[in-house]
Amino acid sequence: MTRQEFEGILNRLVQQLTEEAREEAFTKADQFENRVREVAKALVTDPDIEIDMDPPAQAFPDVAVGEFGIEVKFTTQDTWRSVANSILETNRVQEVKHVYLVFGKMGGTPQVKWNEYEKCVMHVRTSHVPRFEVEIGTDKPLFQQMGVTYDEFRNSEMHEKMEHIRGYARSRLKKGERLWWLEDTDGEEHSLPIQARLYTKLDINEKTRLRAEAVLLCPRIVESGRSRDKYDDVVLFLLTYHGVLCHQARDLFSAGSVANPKNDDNGGIYIERAIKLIEPEIQEAALRMDAALFEEYWGRPVPPEQRIEEWLRLADGYARDWVPSEVLFLDR
Known part of the structure; x- marks a missing residue:
């Protein structure tokens, strides 16, 4: 026929x-x-x-x-x-x-x-x-x-199909929107927890791990404190990828409890101090996190061993009163 x-x-x-x-x-x-x-x-x-x-x-x-x-x-x-x-x-x-x-x-x-x-x-x-x-x-x-x-x-x-689908989905996103599903290549799959959780209720180890991932994906957090939407990607990442709701994203990085836990009154830039305290966790996250996340949040895939260098390059472009690459990850 x-x-x-x-x-x-x-x-x-x-x-x-x-x-x-x-x-x-x-x-x-x-x-x-x-x-x-x-x-x-x-x-x-x-x-x-x-x-x-x-x-x-x-x-x-x-x-x-x-x-x-x-x-x-x-x-x-x-x-x-x-x-x-x-x-x-x-x-x-x-x-x-x-x-x-x-x-x-x-x-x-x-x-x-x-x-x-x-x-x-x-x-x-x-x-x-x-x-x-x-x-x-x-x-x-x-x-x-x-x-x-x-x-x-x-x-x-399947991973090739998802590349096409992600590209199509990204073309339809409005400003401030992110994809909530990001399955990448063979082998790695991600499942969003069925239960929603509050960041404030997590244990200290999980809070630190999530803060490290958020810092890595969202270098805009080093922008001036007057930037209104610099924490938007942090909130969307925690919610869409981990099912975690964070009411005050600013407190993840600028609160005294995370930037100055010893309460030593040494001053300095709080966001710099907060990041420096979790450098090992950020470096570990750079080696294990899904490549699709970096393509989604940075606009292109970056090999694990190059992610810290790329983060510093991006952060230097966002910071105004300090240079992240001069003070962070000095042992890289």
């Missing part, structure tokens, strides 16, 4: 289902999917193609027709948009090479339409498992935005 022949079948299929829906609208997704399968089976006359009428529940696409496949979407609302399958496509039917979307819209005037799946994917929803969103008639296909074809994307390794 050629593409042209299969698309001719789809034309007849959606026409018949639209007529049926306008006589009596479908009310449930499984009812509509089963009817798509029945009509497709009746329209396909090729004796070499057998349509499975009882496929596995999670199979993608829903209806396999030889090397062609139909992914079925259904809504009782007046919209052509729906959440679709996981980007993993773990349960893809391997024989299917070309996927099409058949969408049943029962809200407003009931209608059924089809289009190529690749042309309908218009967004990726980043939840526990990133999932595509599809829309019949979208003018901004996702793969076009990412500069990759659907087949190239689906045949990529």
Whole structure:
């Protein structure tokens, strides 16, 4: 069967289902999917193609027709948009090479339409498992935005897929926003704790570890105290990556308890003193933290052994009344 022949079948299929829906609208997704399968089976006359009428529940696409496949979407609302399958496509039917979307819209005037799946994917929803969103008639296909074809994307390794998805997600961020999911390359995965925690309730060891990570990722903290938003990235990092809420981020670095624990009244720049006290923890964090975090917060990946030098370069650019590289990490 050629593409042209299969698309001719789809034309007849959606026409018949639209007529049926306008006589009596479908009310449930499984009812509509089963009817798509029945009509497709009746329209396909090729004796070499057998349509499975009882496929596995999670199979993608829903209806396999030889090397062609139909992914079925259904809504009782007046919209052509729906959440679709996981980007993993773990349960893809391997024989299917070309996927099409058949969408049943029962809200407003009931209608059924089809289009190529690749042309309908218009967004990726980043939840526990990133999932595509599809829309019949979208003018901004996702793969076009990412500069990759659907087949190239689906045949990529997971870390390559996530590079595309992160790039797309970053392009949609507003000022002050950060990604909350940052899975990087093979092997390292990060899970956000299910429970939210207050920074003030953590033990001293965890507070020190988190402060070290925050200092490293967010060199803007060395800016003048008059800078209104220099702690924004610190708060977002602790919340989105560790599930920790910090009410007063300034106190992580400028409070006397962290910058002057001995209460020796020696003066000096509190932020400098606070950082100097946790230099070993910051150096340890530089060697172990996920590379994707540095790409997210610094704008580019940096090898572990170069992260302290790069931090000092960035910090020198932010500081005004002192030079971090002249007083910090002198044993590097």
